[in-house]
Structures are given as structure tokens and as C-alpha cells.
Amino acid sequence: MTIYFNNMKHTIKKMNILKRIIFAVGLIIPTTIATAQSKAALTIGDTAPELKYAKWIKGTPVTKYEKDHLYVFEFWATWCGPCKAAMPHLSELAKKYEGKVTFTGVNIWEKTGDKPYESSLPAVTNFVKSVGDKMAYNVIADNNEQHMANKWMIAAGQNGIPATFLLKEGKIIWIGHPMKLDSIIELSIAGKYDMEAFKQEFNGSKVRTEAMMAKFKILDPMLKAVKAKEYTKVLAIIDTLDLSDQMIAMQANSAKITALYALKRETEAMSFSQGWIKSNNGFSGTVAGIIIGTEGLSRKSYLYAAELGNSALAQEGIVKPLVYHFIATAYDKAGDIKNAIISEEKALQTAKEALKEGKFIGSILDSTVTEFEAQLALYKKKL
CATH class of the missing domain: 1.25.40 (Serine Threonine Protein Phosphatase 5, Tetratricopeptide repeat)
Incomplete structure (x- = not known):
């Protein structure tokens, strides 16, 4: 390594x-690991948790999930190099699938020490402004309860960022790395995406991840x-x-x-x-x-x-x-x-x-x- x-x-x-x-x-x-190690309960095919955030920093707020429309939620942090590397690609996808897919970057896991999570808002907001069109999609920031990190990421067994959730009609149909997203969107739009097959693969991966995290308890x-x-x-x-x-x-x-x-x-x-x-x-x-x-x-x-x-x-x-x-x-x-x-x-x-x-x-x-x-x-x- x-x-x-x-x-x-x-x-x-x-x-x-x-x-x-x-x-x-x-x-x-080798990946950015969250400290939480609770057993994952959220999986493919489940209804997505509620969307809660401290601030909708950029773009138009998502208030409901439209029928036959896809929604991407990309989890990232300002200090995460791979997250930043993926931003131009996500911006290209947002433009490519405009009208069919809504993209939202979800800021989590900023390093705030003993301060409330929302103390990071000024720095996160400035970062989003500074990158401009390289982040050409919606952006939100997690709240003091870290709802998005805990109820979405940790609940789904996702301990590293960047991580992408793809939703259709309010249900999670895919979770993975943003660089793999394009092909999944294409399959979904064409009606050829096999969610059940991916669910089996995803759940197997979760078991392996949970075993790894348990090992680190020592x-x-x-x-x-x-x-x-x-x-x-x-x-x-x-x-x-x-x-x-x-x-x-x-x-x-x-x-x-x-x-x-x-x-x-x-x-x-x-x-x-x-x-x-x-x-x-x-x-x-x-x-x-x-x-x-x-x-x-x-x-x-x-x-x-x-x-x-x-x-x-x-x-x-x-x-x-x-x-x-x-x-x-x-x-x-x-x-x-x-x-x-x-x-x-x-x-x-x-x-x-x-x-x-x-x-x-x-x-x-x-x-x-x-x-x-x-x-x-x-x-x-x-x-």
C-alpha cells in the first residue's frame, strides 16, 4: 500500500x-474510515431515510422524489482528496443527465473537534464557492446531529468516502463509488438495471466490511x-x-x-x-x-x-x-x-x-x- x-x-x-x-x-x-461501527441495517431496495441537513448550500432543494426520476446523493468532505477528484466527473454527469437525474453533494465528517458539526458551515460554504462550476450540482451540509452521516452512511454500512447513493421513487437502488455511477444510471434509464443481483453483492460486501471493522475493535x-x-x-x-x-x-x-x-x-x-x-x-x-x-x-x-x-x-x-x-x-x-x-x-x-x-x-x-x-x-x- x-x-x-x-x-x-x-x-x-x-x-x-x-x-x-x-x-x-x-x-x-486506504479508505477514509468513520469511527462509528454500528451494525448496518439499511440496504438496497429500502426506502431512503429522511433528508435532513443544516444548510442547502447550493442549488434547488429536493422536497419530493418525482416518479421515473433518479436522485444521486454523493457523500463527501472538504479534506477528502478522492471526493474532490470525483467532482468534475459528477458535474459532467449532472449536465449529461439534466432533467433525468438530480445530483446532490452531501457534506459529512468535517473535522470539528469538540465543536458542533455546524461550526464547519462557513468553511464548507467557502469551499463550495471556491470550486465553482467544478461542483455544478446541489450541495447540502450535515446538521449537528450528523443525521446524514449516521442515518444514511453508517446505517448502510458505508465507512468511507466518497460514497454515492442512487435513488428511484424514494428507494435506494444502488450504493457505490461515484466513478462507477455513469454505467448504473444508463442501465437504470434503459430499464436494464438488476437491483436484486446488486443487492446480493452489496449485502455480501457489508458482511465483509462489518467483519473488518470488528477486527479493528482490538x-x-x-x-x-x-x-x-x-x-x-x-x-x-x-x-x-x-x-x-x-x-x-x-x-x-x-x-x-x-x-x-x-x-x-x-x-x-x-x-x-x-x-x-x-x-x-x-x-x-x-x-x-x-x-x-x-x-x-x-x-x-x-x-x-x-x-x-x-x-x-x-x-x-x-x-x-x-x-x-x-x-x-x-x-x-x-x-x-x-x-x-x-x-x-x-x-x-x-x-x-x-x-x-x-x-x-x-x-x-x-x-x-x-x-x-x-x-x-x-x-x-x-x-
């Missing part, structure tokens, strides 16, 4: 830098200790785990590195990290993110994070402007302002080029350029 520096958010702030870096470098689990004490910042306890718990399962081991290794750096056991942390990365270079992003998200480390550690960032530039699928910005942050923390400036200048240059060429839609915005310009100015003041 490869983990890329490809999913950064757009604003680094001191209080949420770890959150940003984690999304910058990619997640350990990590709950470790994750609870990480959240509580009880890092010595984290290490003790990891020592008791059976790490023969690759996915369990990846989560445990990430937590171990987090704990070691938090405890300022930097030599041990770096040695363990290097061994882990040697087994799979894709883990370099995770390690770099952990280092940058930890305050008070040595110059050597932050320079190591910058080194990992520079090595990631050769990987496919990365958003280079954000990686350069990440590297600049690492150099700044290391006290190497000269290289921080060089990296931030590259971040700014590549961001401008990306906007001009229409690359990295949803990841590089006008506000990204503004942010990089401001950060570059701050670095130059430190000289």
Missing part, C-alpha cells in the same frame, strides 16, 4: 497542524489512550497486541511513532520510523506528518521530516504545491529559514501553475495562493 502527500487542507493553524499534516500525508487505512484501547495523550500507556498497550495482521500493525506502528515523539524519545522514534519506512516507503508521509505535528522536537527531527517530504515529490498522485508548503513548515520548525523560503516559493509557484492549468481541483484554490503568499512574507521577515 502506498501513502501519498496528496490530501492537505488549506489552512495551517497552530492548533490544528497535526490534523492537517495527517490528511496531507494520507491515512494509514485497537480501541490504544486509540483511546492516544486521544487522551497517555503515551506511555499507548506503548504498553501496543506491546500486548498481536501484530501479525498487516492492517493492525500499520495502525499500531503509527501510534507507536506518535507516542515516542510525544515522549521526546526521538532517537528511538527515528530508528523505528526508518525501519518501518524501509519496509514500505509509502509510510514516509505518515511519519513526516507525526513529526511536524509534534511540538518541541529537535532540529534533527524536523529536518528528517523535510527530507521525507522532499523524497515524496517523486511519488505519483501528489499535490506538489501542498507538499512544498509542508516541507517549508518542516524547515521553519528546524530553524532553517532560508530553505523554508525556497520551499514556500516553490509552493507558491506550483500553486499558481495548478490554478492556471486547472489541476488539483478542490485542493488548490485562490485562497491557497493567498495563504502561501502570506506565509512566504512571514518567513522573509524572519531573515
